[in-house]
Amino acid sequence: MAPAIIVCGLSFAGVQFYVxxxxxxxxxxxxxxxxxxxAMVLVLKLWKPKNIFRLEGDKxxxxxxxxxxxxxxVAWLPYILLVIFVLMWGYAPIKTQLDKVTMxxxxxxxxNEIIRMPLPEKLRSAFFDPLAPD
Numbered sequence: 001m002a003p004a005i006i007v008c009g010l011s012f013a014g015v016q017f018y019v020x021x022x023x024x025x026x027x028x029x030x031x032x033x034x035x036x037x038x039a040m041v042l043v044l045k046l047w048k049p050k051n052i053f054r055l056e057g058d059k060x061x062x063x064x065x066x067x068x069x070x071x072x073x074v075a076w077l078p079y080i081l082l083v084i085f086v087l088m089w090g091y092a093p094i095k096t097q098l099d100k101v102t103m104x105x106x107x108x109x110x111x112n113e114i115i116r117m118p119l120p121e122k123l124r125s126a127f128f129d130p131l132a133p134d
Contacts, residue, residue: 004043011039026086034079 016032023031054060067075088094106112 003047004040004049007039007043008036012036023087024090026090027083030079030083030086034083 012032012035015035016028019031020028052060089098
């Protein structure tokens with residue numbers, strides 16, 4: 001069980017760290033989850049656990065279903081398209097073009113009403129605020 005846990009944790013955390021620091025927050029959890037799934041598939045192809053935990057009434061899997069590559073592609077297509085579109089949306093030339101057709105709709109009672117206020121003196125010692133001016 002330890003190899004699977006280690007690979008799962010390291011692949012998820014490593015990709016999450018890289019994406020959040022070097023690409024942006026939009027795809028952090030999606031890419032780390034997809035990487036973790038891929039890593040676990042590879043681990044379970046190469047490593048078989050000695051003991052498999054089963055609940056009462058569970059039966060071992062008897063037949064493995066094989067899917068055609070086209071079926072696998074169709075199953076993964078929503079995630080692939082999501083990643084492609086979000087990456088394109090963050091790409092500066094495409095973002096500039098999208099900003100030209102973006103409609104800004106002011107919402108009554110909300111538009112220009114949300115502003116950042118400084119923490120009251122009473123709370124400054126209780127909370128760390130990295131954006132505080134002092």
